[in-house]
Amino acid sequence: MGGVPVPTEPRRREATPYVDLTRAEWSALRERTPLPLTAGEVEGLRGLGDQMDLDEVRDVYLPLSRLLNLYVGATTGLRGALNTFLGDAGGGHGAQSGTPFVIGVAGSVAVGKSTTARVLKALLARWPEHPRVELVTTDGFLYPNAELARRGLMARKGFPESYDRRALTRFVADVKAGKDEVGAPVYSHLIYDIVPGERLVVRRPDILIVEGLNVLQPALPGTDGRTRVGLADYFDFSVYVDARGEDIQRWYLNRFRMLRETAFHNPDSYFRKYTQVSEDEALDYARTLWRTINQPNLEENVAPTRGRATLVLRKGADHTVQKLSLRKL
Numbered sequence: 001m002g003g004v005p006v007p008t009e010p011r012r013r014e015a016t017p018y019v020d021l022t023r024a025e026w027s028a029l030r031e032r033t034p035l036p037l038t039a040g041e042v043e044g045l046r047g048l049g050d051q052m053d054l055d056e057v058r059d060v061y062l063p064l065s066r067l068l069n070l071y072v073g074a075t076t077g078l079r080g081a082l083n084t085f086l087g088d089a090g091g092g093h094g095a096q097s098g099t100p101f102v103i104g105v106a107g108s109v110a111v112g113k114s115t116t117a118r119v120l121k122a123l124l125a126r127w128p129e130h131p132r133v134e135l136v137t138t139d140g141f142l143y144p145n146a147e148l149a150r151r152g153l154m155a156r157k158g159f160p161e162s163y164d165r166r167a168l169t170r171f172v173a174d175v176k177a178g179k180d181e182v183g184a185p186v187y188s189h190l191i192y193d194i195v196p197g198e199r200l201v202v203r204r205p206d207i208l209i210v211e212g213l214n215v216l217q218p219a220l221p222g223t224d225g226r227t228r229v230g231l232a233d234y235f236d237f238s239v240y241v242d243a244r245g246e247d248i249q250r251w252y253l254n255r256f257r258m259l260r261e262t263a264f265h266n267p268d269s270y271f272r273k274y275t276q277v278s279e280d281e282a283l284d285y286a287r288t289l290w291r292t293i294n295q296p297n298l299e300e301n302v303a304p305t306r307g308r309a310t311l312v313l314r315k316g317a318d319h320t321v322q323k324l325s326l327r328k329l
Ligand SMILES: Nc1ncnc2c1ncn2[C@@H]1O[C@H](COP(=O)(O)OP(=O)(O)O)[C@@H](O)[C@H]1O
Pocket: 047, 048, 107, 108, 109, 110, 111, 112, 113, 114, 115, 189, 190, 255, 259, 263, 271
């Protein structure tokens, strides 16, 4: 047939509940938000093996801090509406003084959630409207190893059933209800177990960040088959830290290699025995942990919750955020 070029139809984008942005587009949204951290402070917040420097804070986390400040302000505005309504109703409920703004941070083991959560905490605390920011990791609500062993769950650490989900949800519900003091158990990566007798106490923060693998999991039905309220029902905003499975596995193995040269030498380290064998043998064990625990948990439980997040941060192979998806309202 003739050589008339066929005009290509502009590719129609599938409608999604998200606005998709490149790093450059997102970065421009920080406007005039000042950078309140020094390179040294950022270094102190960075997890082992994570990539986090002033460029990453400026391009990715400053716009997020600005967005969250706007969300907190909008929530305060909504509270005004609620008080007007309650006042008009004359029901004697009194003015609601406000409860903490709760942010969930989800994602795989070794994706860098804790660095994201720590940087967010440091940035959000610089805003005069919400200086008191607390961070809680959900590992404190894992059952202690003895209980996991009793339930046959030692090889399922990090799966939803390895947590005391009722206590975790109660914790966040109590903070959200505005209780003066709410306590949580504490987990130690060093001993690979809950620290007996240790508690973290949260006292009416302006913002609570809850970070962990399963924070976006929907609630399981109770034994009576009825739907329960889940952790994510208390979130005002949530972030899912995303990356390709192969990249996360590589980060996990690299971190294991680095920990073997540092923290594992501590006499109290659960993993101390892996300093006594060859690096290859130690890495074989890490590969087994990844393949039998963390990868199936990522695929079966964690990744399927991504679509519930308000914001998805998509990392490239070098750990830096390359794409962002923000939920439409
Ligand atoms: N075996 C370990 N010993 C000491 N620290 C660890 C160990 N495993 C993980 N960590 C640290 O615990 C934190 C949480 O790790 P993880 O749950 O994998 O989440 P993420 O990498 O997404 O922050 C990280 O700062 C990591 O460096």
